[in-house]
Amino acid sequence: MDIDHNNERSLDRLANTLKSGHMVLFITGAGLSVASGISTYRSETTSIWSNFIYEWGTRKKFYEDPLVWYNKFWLRTHEKIEYFQAKPNEGHHAIARLSHRCKIKVVTQNIDRLHVKTSLLESNLVEVHGRLGLYKCVNTGDLHKKGRKKKNPINTVCPYAIDKNICTIDITKYEPKQGTNFEDGSLEIQEVPRCPGCNDPALPQALLFDEKYTSHDFYQWHRVLNWIQRSAAIVFIGTSFSVGVTQEAVLVCAAQGKDMYNFNVRVEDEVSELKDMYHIIGKADVMIPMLDKKLVNNNNRPRMYYHPTSDECMDVQMEYMDKVEPYVD
Incomplete structure (x- = not known):
């Protein structure tokens, strides 16, 4: 060449x-x-980036409704079979x-x-x-976030939120909504992945746009x-x-x-x-x-x-x- x-x-x-x-x-x-x-995020008009990743790729959007966030955003853009087969x-x-x-x-x-x-x-x-397949807890001590379990003490931060990784979640094994599956990219789950430490919602271990x-x-x-x-x-x-x-x-x-x-x-x-x-x-x-x-x-x-x-x-x-x-x- x-x-x-x-x-x-x-x-x-x-x-x-x-x-x-x-x-x-x-x-x-x-x-x-x-x-x-x-695919890349930014390079072409047909890429993921040009659609809605910037709007949805935030912790703020996740807090609005964690289950919707997974089904509409994460499972459509990242937790896909091509990533796992690559x-x-x-x-x-x-x-x-x-x-x-x-x-x-x-x-x-x-x-x-x-x-x-x-x-x-x-x-x-x-x-x-971050790394696909790992997860982190959202429990940073705030009780007002959607999906939080009220049993958690105020201002108690879960270690999985700051320095430990959750490696026991396999979202592809979750009970899918009827008519959806992982193999054809249509998977929708019926429950939010949760932290094994405090049972709060778990986020993918990926740096979101409003995180540091x-x-x-x-x-x-x-x-x-x-x-x-x-x-x-x-x-x-x-x-x-x-x-x-x-x-x-x-x-x-x-x-x-x-x-x-x-x-x-x-x-x-x-x-x-x-x-x-x-x-x-x-x-x-x-x-x-x-x-x-x-x-x-x-x-x-x-x-x-x-x-x-x-x-x-x-x-x-x-x-x-x-x-x-x-x-x-």
């Missing part, structure tokens, strides 16, 4: 930074998962391979779990917008900020630069003069004029493997550039052996 000269120069520059042993942060967005069959594409696997060769960290805006299904160690990953990154420990916002500050460069993959984590990263890079790399199918207006932004235009599942190949085949032989510290080696070997994905040229 021919590659644009600008892309080639940018890939070479990034490869040299990765070879240096400095930490590089990868921030991935919806564009990375397109090749896995998952598999990591070559872009995901290339990032995972790079993580074993170079010192990289990954922050993903995607809740699709696809990074987790690769050989990328979870110690090098933050799912800053610090609202739950799962989002590891303090860790993300640390990685942004420590990184020698930041690589953005398939993102529209319209959410808090990308905006924070761009601001820090601009202030500190760090290199930024934008792997995308187009150059977004928000970053088109940024001084230190290098644009690699093309599909993520094509361009990221090219970067990986540059590092593997340097001087016509595979090389390892990154050797983790003793602290980073803790528990890594077993996790890697369980998840390793072989390199395919």
Whole structure:
């Protein structure tokens, strides 16, 4: 495959930074998962985003009627069979391979779990917008919300609302309304998922538009900020630069003069004029493997550039052996 000269120069520059042993942060967005069959939020007029996700993707809307929220919004947009059947594409696997060769960290805006299904160690990953299949409690101590159980003491915050994950809920196993089912995308449930700790309504473990990154420990916002500050460069993959984590990263890079790399199918207006932004235009599942190949085949032989510290080696070997994905040229 021919590659644009600008892309080639940018890939070479990034490869040299990765070879240096400095930490590089990868921030991935919806564009990375397109090749896995998952639609993006913002890129096309037919996408989920253009319909009603912004209006309904809030805790405020959930409180109005939790059951309606699940049936009209969540089950129509996220808890769908294509999400559960999706598999990591070559872009995901290339990032995972790079993580074993170079010192990289990954922050993903995607809740699709696809990074987790690769050989990328979870110690090098933050799912800053949540993870499909996990849930959280709404009990933050307010009794006036619809669906709250009055037996809960005032001002008692459930740990599942702030620092624990609910992993025992499988909404696809709930009794469906007659004539609906998960397989054809028509599923409607008859009761709201509830917290095992306090029996209040449970929300999906996903950052909603009116929630903060610090609202739950799962989002590891303090860790993300640390990685942004420590990184020698930041690589953005398939993102529209319209959410808090990308905006924070761009601001820090601009202030500190760090290199930024934008792997995308187009150059977004928000970053088109940024001084230190290098644009690699093309599909993520094509361009990221090219970067990986540059590092593997340097001087016509595979090389390892990154050797983790003793602290980073803790528990890594077993996790890697369980998840390793072989390199395919």
